[in-house]
Amino acid sequence: MSYISVRNLEKRFVIREKRQEGALLRGKKTVRALQGVSFDVERGELLGYIGPNGAGKSTTVKILSGILTPDGGDVTVGGRVPWKERREHVRHIGVVFGQRTQLWWDVPIRDSYDLLKDIYRIPAGDYRTRLAELTEALQLGDLLRTPLRQLSLGQRMRAELCGSLLHRPELLFLDEPTIGLDAVSKLALREFLQWENRQQGTTILLTTHDMEDIVALCPRVMVLGHGRKLFDGALPDLLGRYDTLRTVTVNYEEPEAVPELPASIPLARDGKNLMISYSPQEYATAELIARLQAAGTVRELTVQPQNIDRLVAAMYREMDL
Amino acid sequence: MNTIRLYLHSMRMLIRSQLQYPFSFFLQTLAQLVMEGGEMLAVVLLVDRFDHLNQWGAGDLYFFFGLMSVTFYLTECFGRGITGNFPYLVRTGQLDTFLLRPRGVLTQAMCSAADPRRITCIAVGIVALVIGSRLSAIQWTFAKTLLMAEAILCGCILILGLFMIEAIFSIYSVKSIELVNALTYGGRSACEYPIDTFPRPLRVLFTVLAPFALTLHVPGAVILGKPLFGWPAWAAWVSPLSGIIFFFLIRLCFRKAMRHYRSTGS
């Protein structure tokens, strides 16, 4: 049996609407946040979990981490049912929310770690070795004596990661860990996560809106939308399957140059640039570029794949068909 | 044992955090002194004008005031996580963080806040107890000291229970938290005076529903040598336990509220 096993997961929320003018009681509306989601994750996997806001990502994470009780379906993580054996379960997981801290604001982060040691009942010897290991990998050595409030955002995220990994969790949930970080911090963070995943065999489940995180870290990606699983597999497959539209931006020496293209391909002008959206299935990329070059002297030309939001939107369209 | 260690560890850190802003801390502590000093002044001035309240003389009234003051502010000082912050914890999603750790939610709430500023309020209460005990010429014995400790401890637990109602309300996102305040802060203001001051409805409220009278006044009256309700002395050892019973009843409701929270994620 796989490490995480999710079968037909269901969750409904009752949302109370704003009271209508003149109505006595507020209306109620049931939202199906998860509608029969199933998947398996093996020990040591690094899984990216994406989808637009309100897709049900955080509901899934809350159920897997034992905060929420689902309305239907079966979940086991390492043989335990998270919401039934909450305390035993959370002993084995770590969670990092990008915009929330579990460390203390006004005391040195080392003191926060000492408290976490007591909370998780980590044996003293194990705590020392683990802390040494993590501070080295996360380059926190000089910062241990600094209060959290004096750390930069990138340092803070590193400190946060250290705090959530002290008790050697088997499973780590990361919710938008790179949000707001600068490029250097992002790279360092990704490197660390790979190290932790390989070195400790920690299973990592990452939710993010940043496709670069997924590209860099996750061999496997899962897409959720409207409470349903839309895709589960390797990233290139996802891109190939749904990457129906690409955008070419071209900049000519001659301002009046206009390429001859079929009427089905829309053309937009943005300052000196021409923007062309096309589907590689319908129109070969090589053919398109040849036509663009025939129209004038190309100064610059870029081909961009869809961004994640457009991809997901494309998936919705496909579902509705 | 481990839980107590965790709690003490948290308290140390909380106090250190607060001392990071020493001047503001000092002024706020001073403000607390003015507040509780003002409350005490009110009792002193009333005694000055009226001499006594029913069978209770000046010393008795100071004693009752001190008993409530010490109990209430000990709770606020060490139980701030429940007495002050719970609705905030729910609103900000901090409660979720508690659920992610292998400890009880109430334990973590207790560990999440402290209010050392209340130390001056407790000091005022102790002064009132000492003056009251002198004026009423209490003959202190070991048993009486123990009884007072029991009363204060059970009173603290009762007050924690009362504040947990507020926590439960906030989990069900009921807005009228002021109504609970009427019970907690109203109970404090009222039960600074012995229970027989009040007309029957209030007496029932603070004896049966929120048993301040049973936890504090019954043993207090026995210590002063003027038993309430004509009850025998041993009753004073039993009646404070009502505070603990109250707490456990509310804790049952709290469990139910947490189940609700975990199924709705509100």
Next chain:
Amino acid sequence: MRAYLSAFRMRRRLEFQYRGAVLGGVVCQVFFGLILIAIYRALYAGKPQAMPLSQITSYVWLQQAFFRMLLASDPELMDKIRTGSIAYDLCRPLNLYGFYYVRIMAQKMTGSLLRAVPMLLFAFLLPEGWGLMLPASAAGLIWSLAGLLLGLLCVSALENITMGFTMRTLDSRGMQALLNLLMMILAGNILPLTLFPDSWQRVITLLPYAQLLDAPIRLYTGQTAASEAPRIILIQAAWILVLAGIGLLFWRVNQKRLEIQGG
């Protein structure tokens, strides 16, 4: 003038939006009133005073009803000062002191009227010895209304001075709490000033805090005779001038400092 008026109106509308919280607050406040009166009744039963009990119960209800007037309660403004976004207001072609004075006054007035009307109605319905009695005389009522208005002006001026402190020290939770508590005691909220020792009362009633609610309440209950009213009004007016003067000066100094520091 128009700008001040619209600041007043906006603040008033905002206060009206919290009707739900008002109801809970009223119930709580009524409950406190009942507890206090129960205590004074028990004390009176033991040793009746020259001043009739009904004056005390009226005093308690009026204090409870207008309690909101005493509370310093403009967290938005406090935040503005703390975060420095008050700098925007410096750019307005207005006198800042006047602008905030009006704002605070609107909040206090609307907040306390919303609570006072239902509470006073309830208190009138209570039996003699528990409830609020009718005013001592028609003249007393009129004078007390005038006194209340002046009290409102007075408390707004006081709060603006507290705001001045906040601008000075940025984090002034301590200072604010201190001033507020002092106000609670000396305005007669914790214990009616009429129950303070008579010798103290002679001094306390001259202090600015007594002008807020104590002075108009005494006019209402007839403890201060209507013939004495002009003297009371004069004291109130004098304090308003003094407090507003101090506040204005304070703000002007602060404003200069802010402008130099660039916010």
